[in-house]
Amino acid sequence: MPVSGIMVRLVRPHQRRATARRNARGECGAAERSNTALGISTRERGPTAPSPVALGDPDRVRSFLGVSGFTDVELEGVQQPMYFGPDPDDVFGYFSTQYAGMVRDLDPETRARAHERLRSSLADHCTDQGVLSDSAAWLVHARRS
Numbered sequence: 001m002p003v004s005g006i007m008v009r010l011v012r013p014h015q016r017r018a019t020a021r022r023n024a025r026g027e028c029g030a031a032e033r034s035n036t037a038l039g040i041s042t043r044e045r046g047p048t049a050p051s052p053v054a055l056g057d058p059d060r061v062r063s064f065l066g067v068s069g070f071t072d073v074e075l076e077g078v079q080q081p082m083y084f085g086p087d088p089d090d091v092f093g094y095f096s097t098q099y100a101g102m103v104r105d106l107d108p109e110t111r112a113r114a115h116e117r118l119r120s121s122l123a124d125h126c127t128d129q130g131v132l133s134d135s136a137a138w139l140v141h142a143r144r145s
Helices: 003-010 029-037 058-067 088-098 108-124
Strands: 016-022 070-079 082-085 130-133 136-144
Touching: 058 070, 058 136, 082 088, 088 108, 088 130
Parallel strands: none
Antiparallel strands: 016 136, 070 136, 082 130
């Protein structure tokens, strides 16, 4: 079942729904930095390709919700540092597993370089509070018609 069908079934008529979606206006640094480190460009793949920011374009979210039966769609920008883990090694284990399919077909040398860029990016974001990165999302409010 498409996500739009699931959302419509979760919200009764005239009921409001709020959800958070990653913001793709260049403010979701964490996702973009991870993809860039691995040599993956979500922008080249297009805005509708599966990615952490696939529903980050406000016009696309409004359109998607509109055809799904929602009205009064409002998006509120929210920015907060995102905590990824206690240290770069721990976070690398998570990311390298999450993105394994995207680097699977690379030759071993290219994959090793991508992993090293990811490790370097994670080290650059290591603080005394763990690995933190800029993050932004849309807080989406909508009413089912």
